[in-house]
Amino acid sequence: MRTVLIACGNCWRGDDGAAHRVLDLLGPDSGAQLRSVQQFLPELADEIAQADVVVFLDAAIDCDALSLEAVREPEAPPALTHVSTPSEIVALSRALYGFQGRAFQCQIPAADLATGEGLSPYAEGFAGEAAQILLDLLGHPAGKTVQQAPAPEAPGTA
Amino acid sequence: MSRTVLIQPVTRIEGHAKISIQLDDAGQVESARFHVTEFRGFEKLCEGRPFQEMPGLMSRVCGICPVSHVLASSKAGDMLLGVEIPPAAEQQRRLLNYAQILQSHALSFFHLSSPDLLLGMDAPPAQRNIFGLLQHDADFLRRGIRLRQFGQRVIELVGGKKIHPGWSGPGGVQRRFTSAQRDEILGWIPEAAESVALALERGKRVLDSFRPEIEFLGNFPSLFLGTVNERGGLEYYDGSIRIVDGRGNSIAEKLDPKRYATYLGEASEDFSFVKFPYYQPFGYPQGHYRVGPLARLNVAAFAGTPRADRELREFKQRGAGAVCESFHYHLARLIEMLHCVERIEELMANPDLFGETIQAHASLNRREGVGSCEAPRGTLFHHYWVDPDGLMTRANLLIATAQNNRAMNLAVDQAARRFLKPSAAGGEFEEGMLNRLEAAIRCYDPCLSCSTHALGQMPVVVEVFAANGDLVRRIARLPDSQNV
Numbered sequence: 001m002r003t004v005l006i007a008c009g010n011c012w013r014g015d016d017g018a019a020h021r022v023l024d025l026l027g028p029d030s031g032a033q034l035r036s037v038q039q040f041l042p043e044l045a046d047e048i049a050q051a052d053v054v055v056f057l058d059a060a061i062d063c064d065a066l067s068l069e070a071v072r073e074p075e076a077p078p079a080l081t082h083v084s085t086p087s088e089i090v091a092l093s094r095a096l097y098g099f100q101g102r103a104f105q106c107q108i109p110a111a112d113l114a115t116g117e118g119l120s121p122y123a124e125g126f127a128g129e130a131a132q133i134l135l136d137l138l139g140h141p142a143g144k145t146v147q148q149a150p151a152p153e154a155p156g157t158a
Numbered sequence: 159m160s161r162t163v164l165i166q167p168v169t170r171i172e173g174h175a176k177i178s179i180q181l182d183d184a185g186q187v188e189s190a191r192f193h194v195t196e197f198r199g200f201e202k203l204c205e206g207r208p209f210q211e212m213p214g215l216m217s218r219v220c221g222i223c224p225v226s227h228v229l230a231s232s233k234a235g236d237m238l239l240g241v242e243i244p245p246a247a248e249q250q251r252r253l254l255n256y257a258q259i260l261q262s263h264a265l266s267f268f269h270l271s272s273p274d275l276l277l278g279m280d281a282p283p284a285q286r287n288i289f290g291l292l293q294h295d296a297d298f299l300r301r302g303i304r305l306r307q308f309g310q311r312v313i314e315l316v317g318g319k320k321i322h323p324g325w326s327g328p329g330g331v332q333r334r335f336t337s338a339q340r341d342e343i344l345g346w347i348p349e350a351a352e353s354v355a356l357a358l359e360r361g362k363r364v365l366d367s368f369r370p371e372i373e374f375l376g377n378f379p380s381l382f383l384g385t386v387n388e389r390g391g392l393e394y395y396d397g398s399i400r401i402v403d404g405r406g407n408s409i410a411e412k413l414d415p416k417r418y419a420t421y422l423g424e425a426s427e428d429f430s431f432v433k434f435p436y437y438q439p440f441g442y443p444q445g446h447y448r449v450g451p452l453a454r455l456n457v458a459a460f461a462g463t464p465r466a467d468r469e470l471r472e473f474k475q476r477g478a479g480a481v482c483e484s485f486h487y488h489l490a491r492l493i494e495m496l497h498c499v500e501r502i503e504e505l506m507a508n509p510d511l512f513g514e515t516i517q518a519h520a521s522l523n524r525r526e527g528v529g530s531c532e533a534p535r536g537t538l539f540h541h542y543w544v545d546p547d548g549l550m551t552r553a554n555l556l557i558a559t560a561q562n563n564r565a566m567n568l569a570v571d572q573a574a575r576r577f578l579k580p581s582a583a584g585g586e587f588e589e590g591m592l593n594r595l596e597a598a599i600r601c602y603d604p605c606l607s608c609s610t611h612a613l614g615q616m617p618v619v620v621e622v623f624a625a626n627g628d629l630v631r632r633i634a635r636l637p638d639s640q641n642v
Contacts, residue, residue: 012218038224042269042288043307046300095292096299115203 002101003032003138004051008040008058015110015123018130019057022108025131031138040084042092049097055134056086056103059110059123066126068133071103106130177595179574190574192566192599193429201553209238209527209544212553214324216540219555223605225258225313226533228326229395230540233529235328237416238544240523246513247330252395253505254316254326255531256498259394260350261309262534263451263491263498266603267357268302271488274597275364279371280590298360301353305495308346312502315339330517340506347506350499358469358492365489374576375598376484376569379404381437381447382456383561385415385532390459392466392497394532400457401437401447406479409437415530418539418556435561446564449536450602451490456480463504466497484569484601491603522548533558535605559604569598 005026011017023034035047040056048054056071071086084092086105093099108130111122119127182188200219204212213231217224229251236243273286276294284290292299316339317325325332365372386400387393399413413421424433425442437445447453455474461467473493476486505511522544530539536558543552577594 010218012215041306041310042265043303043310046303046307092288092292095289096296096303 001052002050003053003055004035004048005030005032005055005057005134006035006037006040006044006048008037008056010038012115012117014112014114014116015061015119016059016113017117018059018108018110018119018123018127019106021119021124021127022057022106022130022134025128026134030135032134040086040089042084042089044084044089045093045099046097048089048093048101048103049099051099052101053137054090054101054103055106055137056089057106057108057130059113060107061110061113063107063109066109066129066133067107068104068130069107071105106134177570177574177599179578179595181578187571187574187578190567190571190595191429192563192570201555204550204553207550209235209522209542209548209550210328212540212542212550213327216555217324223258223262223533223535225254225317226531226538227540228324229255229531230529230533230538231542232326232328233396233531234527234540234542235529236518237527237529238522238524238542238548239328239518239520241329241518241520243330243518244513244515245510246335247326247516247518248395249505249508249511249513250316250331250335250516251326253335253502253511254313255394256501256505257309257312257316259309259532259534260495260498260502261306261313262603263495264302264305264309266534266600267361267488267491267495268299268305270603271597271600272298272302274593274600275361275368275488279368279593279597280588283589283593286593298357301356305350305353305357308350309498311346312343315342329519332516334514334516335511337512340511343502344506347499347503351496351503354492354495354499355465358496361489361492365485368485370576371594371597372483372485375573375594376565376601377482378565378568378572379480379482380565380568381409381440381445382453382480383437383447383449383537384454384457385530385537386458387462391462392454392458392460392470396531399537402457402480404480404482406456406477410439415537415539416528418528418530419541419554422556424556430563432560432563434564435556436564443564447561448565449558449561450487450534451494452481452484452487453536454532455490455493461493461497463497463500466493466500469493469496484565484598487601487603522546535559535603536561557605559602562602562604566599566602566604569601570595573598 005023007019007023009016009019011020020036023036026032026034028034037044071090074087074091086103090099090103108123108126112120176193177190178193179190180188204215207215212235213228216227216231219227232251269288273288273291277286277290281290288299316335381401381403383399383401385393385397387397390400399410399415399418400408401410401413403409410421421438422435423438423442424435426433434442434446436442437447439445455470458470461470470493473481473489526543528539528541530537532538538558539556541554541556542550545551573595577591579591
């Protein structure tokens with residue numbers, strides 16, 4: 001099974017880099033093709049075309065639980081701008097390159113998007129959780145496990 | 159009763175903006191404006207930071223043209239150090255700038271503007287997008303995606319990653335260029351050259367069928383400003399500034415980009431967060447000018463590569479001294495893509511690119527530095543001031559999209575007067591009318607993230623206001639919006 005994990009975010013905006021942290025935790029021997037991007041862009045449609053499974057990872061400021069959900073197809077033809085969404089990329093890849101795999105979107109709760117490097121403990125915990133879930137999805141190649149961070153606390157409760 | 163029409167936000171551009179159209183009592187367009195409604199103040203973020211950090215920090219201004227910001231910032235840093243960088247570093251920077259312009263123009267032409275150009279301005283919005291285009295010509299789209307991939311791949315190969323590469327900084331670059339990188343890049347060239355040539359031929363055919371749009375979507379005389387090399391040819395990385403008027407007459411030659419503040423001013427208007435730069439000797443607004451692909455081809459005497467030179471000679475026949483129609487930004491972009499592919503291929507045979515010395519080392523030698531280059535959308539200036547410890551005390555960024563601000567306003571105004579008909583006075587606006595107003599803006603491929611340094615994308619909402627300010631109609635044009 002060919003799996004592509006695509007992390008999106010800006011590592012210089014605190015927790016916005018959470019998705020990249022997940023790929024760091026998985027490491028190069030995860031068994032998946034790992035891609036780090038600043039934005040979801042149209043050419044990813046080509047890059048995922050041959051994948052069986054693709055997971056788009058991104059930080060989310062408006063959720064308080066890790067989520068891994070199937071990417072929903074756009075309800076209407078999207079108007080692409082300079083930036084695309086996972087939904088648009090998957091639709092484009094299916095239409096243009098015959099992508100037949102499954103696509104998921106993993107949202108990693110974020111608390112602090114201020115300028116600066118490194119994740120908050122809150123996002124770090126969820127990044128570890130996401131990495132473990134993805135390792136499970138990949139079938140634990142070489143028995144790998146992620147060192148789980150302490151259970152995340154909601155911002156402001158620490 | 160007079161009223162105001164708002165197209166808010168404008169689609170298929172980068173950033174937040176709206177178009178408002180003021181109608182008079184007879185339902186005729188009285189005026190139209192392009193408003194930029196976002197503000198971030200990126201210059202403020204850098205104060206107190208070491209100037210060496212600026213290329214990395216400033217590249218975050220934009221996810222589409224980060225290389226341009228890295229280059230302008232690096233050059234400002236070069237000036238602060240007081241160094242001349244090694245030839246290998248300069249050639250690497252040139253290479254990435256060509257790749258940057260290629261991928262950005264490919265996005266603009268194939269993804270953002272082709273739905274208008276190939277499906278028509280009056281095509282239903284549900285079809286006038288990249289998926290509608292896919293039904294029309296999937297191979298064309300694939301070529302566009304591959305061209306972007308090529309540009310992005312060059313940036314990733316040399317810069318380390320596609321977006322926000324941090325390989326360049328004050329004094330040079332961080333890594334040597336290798337023969338393996340050359341071989342991979344050369345492997346892409348035949349396909350890229352073929353795709354650009356096909357797009358150019360098709361673009362020329364298609365564009366010529368848009369006579370009303372060519373004539374009325376921003377066709378006006380203005381000054382044009384761009385960088386040229388020492389022989390007056392097309393130049394993107396380093397050179398002097400040349401300004402011509404709408405007839406191609408030389409207005410200024412060999413201006414030093416480092417002294418931009420002595421000849422360029424910035425005016426403000428109360429309806430936009432983006433400033434309105436102008437050529438100081440002419441004052442504002444008479445000194446407003448355009449930058450970007452159309453301006454570069456107007457100021458350049460030649461391209462310097464065989465195929466682009468042929469196209470440039472043909473392009474110049476479209477104008478009387480200068481090509482003033484904003485719609486021809488599309489064609490200018492295609493010619494520049496061709497030129498960039500040719501230049502990238504040329505560079506692969508340039509021994510300077512493989513030089514071992516890639517950094518000039520020095521400590522801080524100046525307190526003020528200016529860096530400029532040609533970004534995809536036009537001339538870009540970064541101006542830094544530092545304290546004796548090299549910490550930033552002030553920065554000024556003069557961005558291409560901002561320099562086209564007044565031109566975009568004029569283009570919208572002209573398009574509105576021509577395409578919004580009095581019959582629409584009852585509030586019923588045909589989709590094609592509204593789309594033409596946006597298309598006038600898209601000619602400039604504005605990057606508002608750059609010009610205001612904010613991020614965003616948008617659906618379209620058209621709002622109609624009565625003379626007393628009451629909202630009388632709101633037209634939403636994307637699925638996640640609602641008509642009210």
